[in-house]
Amino acid sequence: MAVSSINNNSGVGDNGTGSSAADLSNQFMTLLVAQMKNQDPTNPMDNNQLTSQLAQFNMAAGVEKLNTSVASVQALMVQLGSMSASSWVGRSVLIEGDAKVSFGEAGIGIQQEGVEQPSNSDDFNFALTGDAETVTVTLEDSEGNAYTAELKNVKTGMHTYNLDDLQDFKPEPGPPHDREYTITFEASNPEGDKPDVIGLVQEQVQGVTMDPSGPILHLLNHDPIMMSKVFVIQK
Secondary structure, X not given: OOOHHHHHHOOOOOOOOXXXXXXXXXHHHHHHHHHHHOOOOOOOOOHHXXXXXXXXXXXXXXXXXXXXXXXXXXXXXXXXXXXXXXXXXXXEEEXXXXXXXXXXXXXXXXXXXOOOOOOOOOEEEEEEOOOEEEEEEEXXXXXXXXXXXXXXXXXXXXXXXXXXXXXXXEOOOOOOOOOOEEEEEEEEOOOOOOOOEEEEEEEEEEEEEOOOOOOEEEEOOOOOEEHHHEEEEOX
């Protein structure tokens, strides 16, 4: 078969890149027509092989169209998520972090202008990934003094407590009430497993950036975060 001349001229006048399913299919059809014109009449092409090759190209074209459609849907979902996130501007959210708490003294604790405050500066929040018989709560002041107390039989999920819920601090007589503390947590069970405890802090959403990977929230006193990092949206 004399097909070399066709191969040498392939791509002339072709505006395709040769990488898409449509370009490859056009090139295949050009070669197929040339081959049919120059085939040996005594040894014609195998119809089964031809059908198989055409089916493969049609499948490749279908997959390419599906990928394009999925990418369009994904872009639309990101856009809708960004529009939804814009309604969070000015609202308070709970995100992962080590909160500052105090025993209700004025001027102590989380004081952020424009941020809706908890009922008292002695409220604290955390998320628990599994049921825990004991959650150990540690209060540490700026001088490194640490005081621990325990919460019993805490269930999986989001929790809000008050410092008044903590009893029997160690060491005695417990933390002084005239200072601010950083609060951390550790969960445990008699079987030895330790569910993760995620301490939560309150922040205010100041703005939203539209990003291809999803909305980015700009916070009052924290680095920007992805919307997926928010645990609770408050009023």
